[in-house]
Amino acid sequence: MQRALNVTRQANFADWYQAVVRDADMAENSPVRGCMIIKPWGWGVWELIQYGLDTRIKATGHENCYFPLFVPLSFFAKEADHVEGFAKEMAVVTHHRLTTIDGKLQVDPSAELEEPLIVRPTSETIIGDAFNRWVKSYRDLPLLVNQWANVVRWEMRTRLFLRTAEFLWQEGHTAHVDREDAMAETLQSLEMYREFAETVLAMPVIAGEKTEDERFPGADNTFSIEAMMQDGKALQAGTSHYLGEHFAKAQDIKYQSETGELRYAHTTSFGASTRLIGGVIMTHGDDDGLRLPPAIAPRQIVIVPMLRDKPEDADVLAFAQGLATELGETLALKAPIRVLLDKKPLKSADKRWNWVRRGAPIIVEIGPRDAANGVVTFMRRDALRDGDKVASHNLPRADFIAAAPGLLAEIQANLYAEAKARLEANIRTDLKSFDDLAAHFGPAAEDDDAAATFKGWVRASWSKPTGEALDAVVARLKTLKLTIRNAPMDQPATFGPCIFSGEPGVQEILIARAY
């Protein structure tokens, strides 16, 4: 069967992912190692993700600020665990001028900074420094800020959207009077991510707490949402951290309590990034390209006029333009429908397939007969094919306009339902031992990006070892390229024996290969 991409998910999932990113015009590699160029269609998705998250972040009382791109080296030295976690992968600014020496442009050796500056890999330390000035009294708490920013982490192996040296994100940072208030904030942020991922990205996730070895450097507790990609691997799609008093102590963030004592604030942070776009692609894409949930589709309905350099073209264009205008005045998913009349000078068949690969939820094709009869011919990207053939639908113009909001809502719901069914059907709960895990997952592929067989996740009880005992478990899992994703928030009342030790279990965890 002919597909719009030249590689299938089945044949090579990693190659398929690259093909979608390229053919859907989402992003491309840049000449700067590990840094991506986000193209208009990818950026349009990111704008809608930003809008959805920003609205939610503001609705819960957070205010947007902007903090410096650079963090003085000494700030990192203040929080030992934090620097330990990040020191290996940061871009360091050491000079502030170039000069021409022997006719060659180079770094000016006389312009060395007194103190090197780190391009922020995350902003706990630089924002903590501001909190130190802003927090004086219990009346200043909770302090709830957020910023939209670029961050840089030097990565050895990068992949567009999923792992890039520079990426874009929001990072929320908050300070509270005590653990209780800070933990409530941490869980509220986690729930915000879950609701956003499921409602807006149509990406079902499991929210839970990370194990101690997977915590954010400097955190007391780290929570995540984990989504299942179509190769069965897990993608961490958002994290929320309770930082205890660690950063408050490192940055001396103290407040005077109602009773007059000086106390350390309890801080939290939470972040979600352009990685979400990678998650959307690997959740919803198919062998014809991307399928975008209407809530984040920059264009929800694309109208392709079938022009033939003939007199009827004018009628086709007039009909298409009228349709576009009326759709643009119609509400769907609580906003005016984002509609595009694609008038580019390309063959209409090429335009159709471009929009199929880009994942526009509804693609309308208007020919002379449609215009004459007042009929709208359209494809649904969530159900593009009937067998091998492209499934085309017809509706009288007025009926199509009336149906459009419902169609878009249905596509949004269908994409979610499809992904939800895949997630639920692919979490094994019957494995009892490490040997069972090894048998189920099989040996780790040499190149785990390539055609790994779909294995899904395993949910199992464990005895929640700590310290060296946990390290031993992690090392053992690593031999199978497995990781513990999180301990889901919804836990049963009783537990089976620990899958690693056979000791009494105290918690259920998710085990999976992951991005």
Add this chain to the structure above:
Amino acid sequence: MQRALNVTRQANFADWYQAVVRDADMAENSPVRGCMIIKPWGWGVWELIQYGLDTRIKATGHENCYFPLFVPLSFFAKEADHVEGFAKEMAVVTHHRLTTIDGKLQVDPSAELEEPLIVRPTSETIIGDAFNRWVKSYRDLPLLVNQWANVVRWEMRTRLFLRTAEFLWQEGHTAHVDREDAMAETLQSLEMYREFAETVLAMPVIAGEKTEDERFPGADNTFSIEAMMQDGKALQAGTSHYLGEHFAKAQDIKYQSETGELRYAHTTSFGASTRLIGGVIMTHGDDDGLRLPPAIAPRQIVIVPMLRDKPEDADVLAFAQGLATELGETLALKAPIRVLLDKKPLKSADKRWNWVRRGAPIIVEIGPRDAANGVVTFMRRDALRDGDKVASHNLPRADFIAAAPGLLAEIQANLYAEAKARLEANIRTDLKSFDDLAAHFGPAAEDDDAAATFKGWVRASWSKPTGEALDAVVARLKTLKLTIRNAPMDQPATFGPCIFSGEPGVQEILIARAY
């Protein structure tokens, strides 16, 4: 007379500016040299500026993208004029890791980059590299992209919003088939900035072309909008550049024309930044703090309930809440009114003055008597005082709600009219020689930030010298700390003699001290 700030514009304009930025909670200095922290009220203004510009940029067919933060050093070496203009002030990343040596965290000497990376001071070269891949045929042109990004220019002397090492901006980048099309784009962007500044920021400007010595490094023509601050100095508030074929040649951006020849594209760029916020402050602020044009006020109407820990408080709050809700459902300036009910646990007089300093356009105070009588008592920030006293107005509730959209539109118009009158009244056109300039402007103050007397601008004819003759004029002006701002777009039919040489004039220019 008691004012809400502790320094007046008259006494010391530079100190006054700092006081407004601080007391209006707009921004503060960070511990990172030259980098600012933008606080929620300042960020709220920036979000509205972004929205207004972004809408206009998209309406003219530009698509948003995102390009890497880093530019390889070799890219700068490609365009000689460009690097000459920027090489002196860039942040250079030379290493990608920290390590602990002798117990001290420091740059890992073994992690030096093969090629240093520059933190983008502007993105012509890195975007040009993408254009090289994206432009193949005349069908790909015009190529119209824009990005919202942070950029870094190492500045020796910084001032919040006006000149900071890191700042935020949009940068548009376009490629065209020929000079004509590129120049039309350049002028369209200039006109967009003019219209935006005047309509949204209520900041009158003069659009014109920069002289050759003030061109963007690598540009054939640079255009700017210039605004007059309340100390009489000029602020360049947006620039648009026709780059000719310089960057196309440096980055090999070629296209196949309709007739099959390979030609260089003609490129343009245009940018406006967080500096606009400084312009708004220095255009509209008064000795009580900031006055925000309603179009960019994060909160257009702030309601302060006068609570006294008495039973009537409930009625006051209920009345204020109802008013806030109804105002929030009312349209003003084509959007729902941005209203805030300020319930913070502060004295209501303190809250009033906080909002005066922050420049909320309308401040409503609701006391028990207002609530009982259904009356709204309010102040207009554009006309806060009647003599020394604060001018307070009353309207029945329904009348106030009905009047609110008109009031906000009137405040927007008043602020513009006030600034426009100042601009028009303070451009001298009667000076005939350099001696006249020297007599008018007087010697440059030792510290030109301090209480310089208001001098305004001078508009005069000149003979448009080039090369060394221009350098001589510029040097002479510099002795008076004067610069040529631009040659306004609207030029007369005939010209007086050149103010510098007495030769026949060919163009009128604006001369001023500037930020």
